[in-house]
Amino acid sequence: MPDSFDRIAVLGLGLIGGSIVQALARGGYQVSGYDPDPVEAAAARGTGYTVAASAAEAVADAELIVLAMPLPHLEGALIAIDHAVAPGTVVTDVGTLKEPVLQAVRRRLPGVRFVGGHPLAGTEQSGFLAGDPLLFRDAPWALTLEPDTDLQAWLSLAVLLCDLGAKPVPTTAAEQDAAIARVIGLPHMLAEALALTGLRGGELGLSLAAGSYTSGSRVARTRPELVATWCDGNPAMVSALDDVIAWLSAGRDALAAGSTVLPLAEAGHRARMDWENREFDPVDLPADAETLRQHGREGGWITAVIEKDGPKIGELRLLGMRPVR
């Protein structure tokens, strides 16, 4: 079996980092947190969790380091722990975009074994006290597997995530960022644009706004600087926006010509219902990087890492689920 992690450091104790600390402690892991914000540090310490006095102290003898600070603080955190991290230590993160983190870690901590991570979980709240040890139950969790990623480190992290109840999705940084543009960046941009456009119809429209405006603009509640870090610098956002603008323009032109939006509504309805009604089959996979990446590409995730039966004792296989074709 892949190594498990006896000592884990979590840097950043906001909603996600705090939830990871709580989930790990609940799972019996030895975990030490750190946050430069004394409020978050005190919240974690005050509820019984171990909080180090500095980032360097937190990571000093950790076998796994989880980077859970906001993206703009990443570079500074890497500089702060540079001298304290042993070569070969496994490092992961929880950021929405994976390319910027991959590049920063390659530049600042070239000796570690890095595996990018992105849990698809969250609430509209923030801070350690909003954390929830069950936040990651059944949540997809992108886990990057580049050509130079250490497969053993990847498998160890996959085991850990399954233990937290999450669904590890094997992918590359570039592929996850392209996918995320369409299902995270884009819905946020549409919510912002809807909130604004609804407003321009005046007070009457706002008093008549009902369920569709409410749910369509819901994520415009998210802090704007977070939305910007999820969109800015992601090249796939431009083509995702081009696509959505093309659909909307086709609808606009149909209406202007006295025609109907029915074809768009039918296609959109079918897309949504197909997505909701997907069914999944169990699948058994070898511990092979390209096989795993292809599994993620096809919409699959991992449910367990187990030892293979038969003559080759110690060889691993992975259990997973994938969409029925």
Place this chain on the structure above:
Amino acid sequence: MPDSFDRIAVLGLGLIGGSIVQALARGGYQVSGYDPDPVEAAAARGTGYTVAASAAEAVADAELIVLAMPLPHLEGALIAIDHAVAPGTVVTDVGTLKEPVLQAVRRRLPGVRFVGGHPLAGTEQSGFLAGDPLLFRDAPWALTLEPDTDLQAWLSLAVLLCDLGAKPVPTTAAEQDAAIARVIGLPHMLAEALALTGLRGGELGLSLAAGSYTSGSRVARTRPELVATWCDGNPAMVSALDDVIAWLSAGRDALAAGSTVLPLAEAGHRARMDWENREFDPVDLPADAETLRQHGREGGWITAVIEKDGPKIGELRLLGMRPVR
């Protein structure tokens, strides 16, 4: 006080019509329903409601007729009841767009006193058995007041709606349709476009889709033919779509130039929070059509119709709420 309605006919026993029948019966009104679909008629009859054998029978001695059939069936229903409706009968409807209904009733039933209505309530379900007598509690309900609308009929309907727990919003057909474009038509178009664009990122994106994709595409679950009847033929949809496309194009160009979407995210966030955090003041209004229309235009609604104190016994005033400026 305005007349109350002793006998009410509701034509169309789907989700909205069925909920109106149930709410009226619960409020002690004498109500008779009709639906050409034997399934809906049987559902209503089987749960103890009065269902007529034909539309003409339902409306024969009604003082108020509620048209609650889908828009494509409206014209046929008006022809079916034409000979059975007494001149001066009050007629209302529940459709999303008010201009097409106003025009059809003017053409087909010129002798009635028509007041267009649009309850901003609903669920993703349909049919009589999905109905709920409390569906309209606290729901805005647009109630059209054209220059030629009978003010007494309008006031009688406002009293009825307040009695059902709804919030009557005085407006005109044209103004409500323009407002609705931005807060109903547009959110549906955006949901359809998001559902489709998310799909084009492949299976990986769909397995990583989380809360923002789910809530953003939620109303793409609506039956496509309904979405088309809410958008098609509404001239305000074109400028609403132009606005949203302009916002999205600005975001797209910022990203393509290596800049940030932060200004859009900040403006959208502010718009959503301002909408959520609106506060309202009570207001006292005369029973004057232009005053009422202006009240609706400014985001207000009616909470009660009462008799004025003082020397002019029998004169009415309206209590309402309006946004704090």
